[in-house]
Structures are given as structure tokens and as C-alpha cells.
Amino acid sequence: MKTTIQITIITILSTFFLQAQQQKGIIGTSNWMNNWTNFKPGAVEYNEATNIIAGTIDKDTRLTKRNTYQLVGIVYVTNNAVLTIEPGTVIRGDDKTCGTLVISNGAKIMAEGLETDPIIFTSNKGTTERKPGDWGGIIILGKAPINKLGGIATLPFNLDEILNHYGGQDAEDNSGILKYVRIEYSGRKLSALKELNGLSLAGVGRKTVLSNIQISYSNDDSFECYGGDLNMNNLISYRTTDDDFDFTQGAQINISNSIAIRHPFSSDISGSRCFEVDSYDKIENTDMTKKMTKINASNITLVNLEENNQGLVRESAHIGENTFFNLTNSVVSGFTPFILLNGNIGNGNENLSKITLKNVMANNCNGGITSESSSNDAGIKNWYSNPEFAIESTKIKSDELFLTPNIKGNPDFRTKFNNAVASGK
Numbered sequence: 001m002k003t004t005i006q007i008t009i010i011t012i013l014s015t016f017f018l019q020a021q022q023q024k025g026i027i028g029t030s031n032w033m034n035n036w037t038n039f040k041p042g043a044v045e046y047n048e049a050t051n052i053i054a055g056t057i058d059k060d061t062r063l064t065k066r067n068t069y070q071l072v073g074i075v076y077v078t079n080n081a082v083l084t085i086e087p088g089t090v091i092r093g094d095d096k097t098c099g100t101l102v103i104s105n106g107a108k109i110m111a112e113g114l115e116t117d118p119i120i121f122t123s124n125k126g127t128t129e130r131k132p133g134d135w136g137g138i139i140i141l142g143k144a145p146i147n148k149l150g151g152i153a154t155l156p157f158n159l160d161e162i163l164n165h166y167g168g169q170d171a172e173d174n175s176g177i178l179k180y181v182r183i184e185y186s187g188r189k190l191s192a193l194k195e196l197n198g199l200s201l202a203g204v205g206r207k208t209v210l211s212n213i214q215i216s217y218s219n220d221d222s223f224e225c226y227g228g229d230l231n232m233n234n235l236i237s238y239r240t241t242d243d244d245f246d247f248t249q250g251a252q253i254n255i256s257n258s259i260a261i262r263h264p265f266s267s268d269i270s271g272s273r274c275f276e277v278d279s280y281d282k283i284e285n286t287d288m289t290k291k292m293t294k295i296n297a298s299n300i301t302l303v304n305l306e307e308n309n310q311g312l313v314r315e316s317a318h319i320g321e322n323t324f325f326n327l328t329n330s331v332v333s334g335f336t337p338f339i340l341l342n343g344n345i346g347n348g349n350e351n352l353s354k355i356t357l358k359n360v361m362a363n364n365c366n367g368g369i370t371s372e373s374s375s376n377d378a379g380i381k382n383w384y385s386n387p388e389f390a391i392e393s394t395k396i397k398s399d400e401l402f403l404t405p406n407i408k409g410n411p412d413f414r415t416k417f418n419n420a421v422a423s424g425k
Contacts, residue, residue: 093135100136133219146227147250173205278320337367347379
């Protein structure tokens with residue numbers, strides 16, 4: 001009898017986990033975007049700053065909820081110091097001086113908010129004046145590997161030359177925690193070719209915790225990883241101007257249960273995507289003996305809120321040559337085309353085998369997986385028509401596909417087709 005009960009329990013658990021693995025898009029027994037997120041940050045009246053943060057933080061420092069802080073100029077956390085931020089703390093980036101927070105190589109940020117009390121980085125402007133690029137953003141520099149020649153690099157953001165370096169040999173490097181954090185109206189444009197991101201992660205190692213982070217109205221990318229080795233989950237990118245998730249320089253990333261919500265009037269004419277994935281900018285600056293970028297993305301939802309086919313939002317993902325990209329158990333809705341491949345990838349097995357899509361729904365996408373070089377399209381289409389990829393093309397309205405896709409309220413972008421979701425709604 002005992003053996004029979006054990007077998008039954010194992011069978012039930014196995015069935016549950018198999019269903020969980022097959023569910024498409026973001027998952028959860030409840031809507032994990034509730035409570036800590038805000039899709040209308042322009043309407044929130046934050047307290048005026050009571051404390052100024054400026055210059056260099058070179059010893060352990062704690063920011064408390066009872067104060068509201070103004071981030072003035074570029075603020076560096078250095079000397080292996082730890083910056084701890086209490087749940088519920090609000091930090092407002094100064095517009096005039098482009099307030100920017102830089103966690104330098106060896107230092108840490110411990111920003112662990114709560115679902116009911118998130119940590120908020122936002123604009124210092126009033127409710128009617130806030131706009132993307134009001135302040136800089138957050139930059140974390142770590143010691144994890146990158147594939148640039150020499151293994152060490154600097155970011156092109158006009159930072160202090162002594163403090164602006166990242167990369168190394170420690171894939172396990174720990175730069176701290178960002179959890180239940182909102183970053184709003186960041187991404188200052190420094191020049192025609194230089195724009196800060198909401199969160200820039202350069203050479204950041206896998207002991208760093210990155211979970212439940214919402215970036216809204218960034219003027220450039222929401223999340224950008226320059227190399228490094230990371231596990232990331234429950235990320236939200238909303239109405240960014242450029243890319244939602246940008247990975248380069250040999251980044252080794254596992255990203256799960258995350259969503260990008262694109263809006264036609266928050267897109268860059270130069271080409272904005274949910275995923276921008278490549279291994280390098282210039283091959284001549286790359287150590288080809290090092291790891292190329294590899295992204296494992298599971299239970300991802302990419303959704304375009306565009307209506308009436310304005311054509312302002314294009315492909316959901318752009319994949320570069322010599323890059324590994326695995327997308328599984330995901331929903332991609334409303335893009336033209338579905339995915340775009342760099343023309344140098346071609347249509348040969350060696351390169352296409354690096355890009356896998358399994359159990360993916362391509363909903364209301366005008367065009368499939370295509371190439372910048374149209375001569376490759378026939379071979380690419382033939383490759384991905386293999387049943388092992390299980391790419392499902394559908395034409396379902398957003399309100400029929402998602403539980404509550406109304407961004408004006410409390411949106412819930414879990415799909416109506418996930419069995420485990422229905423019981424937890």
C-alpha cells in the first residue's frame with residue numbers, strides 16, 4: 001500500500017511539473033505583477049527629497065524608508081562598500097545633473113524591497129513633467145567574464161576613467177541584490193550615439209540576485225548586459241524607447257518568467273526590439289576564444305500593444321551572428337516579423353542550430369523567422385518548419401489570449417490557456 005501511495009504521489013507531481021514546463025508565457029498561481037508594480041508612474045506624487053546623495057560612497061551606507069533621496073550627478077559606490085536600501089525607499093534622479101548610480105567593481109548594492117513595499121528609483125520632476133531620460137539610471141560593474149580583447153572593458157558613458165572598468169575571471173562574482181525594485185524615466189541621452197539604460201549590467205556575476213524588477217519609460221534599453229553570467233527572473237520592461245532586453249559581449253544569461261510590453265509611441269525609429277542579442281559589436285575587438293553570448297529564455301511574454309497596425313513596432317527579437325539564443329515555453333504577440341536574424345547567419349545548419357525555439361506561440365505576427373538577407377528566408381523557413389520546434393502560429397485577440405491585458409488597471413498577462421493559471425486566478 002505504501003509503495004502504491006508513493007507511486008501515485010510521484011505521478012501527480014510529475015504531471016504537475018510537466019504541465020508547468022509546457023505552459024507558455026509568464027506563469028504563476030497568482031498574478032505576480034500585483035502590488036509592487038506601477039504602469040502609470042506619471043500619476044504618482046512622490047515626496048520631495050529630504051536628503052541629497054552626491055559624490056562617492058566609499059563606506060557601508062544605509063538608505064532608509066523614512067527619507068526621500070535625490071541622486072545628484074554621478075554617484076559612485078567604491079572601495080568594496082555596500083549600499084543597503086530599505087524596502088519602501090524612494091530615490092529620485094536629478095534632472096539637471098543627470099543623477100546616475102554606479103556600483104563599481106567590488107562594491108555591492110543590497111536593494112531588497114518587498115512585494116508590498118518596493119524600492120523606487122524615479123524622476124525628480126512633477127507628475128505633469130516626467131518623461132523618459134529624466135535621469136541616468138543604475139550601472140553595476142562586476143568581475144565576471146566578457147569576450148572583449150583583454151577581458152577588461154569600460155562603458156561609453158563618460159564615467160570616471162579609474163572607476164569605469166568591468167570584466168574578469170569570476171563568473172560567481174556577487175554585486176548584491178535588486179529585488180522588488182522599480183526604475184522609472186531613466187536613460188538620459190548623452191550624445192547622438194550614447195544613451196544610458198535603465199539598468200546596465202557589465203560583467204556582473206551569477207551570485208548577484210536580479211528578480212522582480214520593473215523598468216518603465218526608459219529612454220534607451222531597459223535591461224542591458226555587457227558580458228557577465230546571470231540568472232534573472234520576474235522582470236518587466238514597459239514602454240522603453242529602445243530595446244527591452246539587450247545582451248552582448250559574451251553574456252551568459254538565464255532569463256525566465258519575464259515580460260516586455262511594447263507601445264508604438266515609445267519606440268525608436270532606428271529599430272527597437274524586445275530582445276537584441278549579439279556576441280559583439282565589432283569582431284575585431286572580440287576574443288573569439290572566449291564564450292559567445294548565450295541566452296536561455298523560458299516562459300517569456302513579448303506583447304505589442306499597438307492597435308490599427310500603425311507599423312511602429314517591428315520584430316520581437318533580432319539575433320546576431322555567432323550567438324546562441326534559446327526561447328522556450330513563450331508567447332510572442334503582435335510583431336512584424338516574428339524574429340529577424342542577422343544576414344551573416346545565413347541558412348546553414350551550423351548557425352541555425354544555435355537558435356532554437358520550442359513550444360512557442362507566435363500570435364498575430366506578420367511574418368515568421370526571417371533574415372536581413374531575403375535570400376536566406378527559404379532555407380530558414382524550411383529549418384524551423386521541423387515539428388521538433390513546435391512553433392504555433394495563431395490569430396487570437398489580446399483580450400482572448402491574456403487574462404487581463406488592460407494596462408490601465410492591474411494587468412495580468414498570463415494566458416487563459418495555462419491550466420495551472422486558471423486555478424490560481
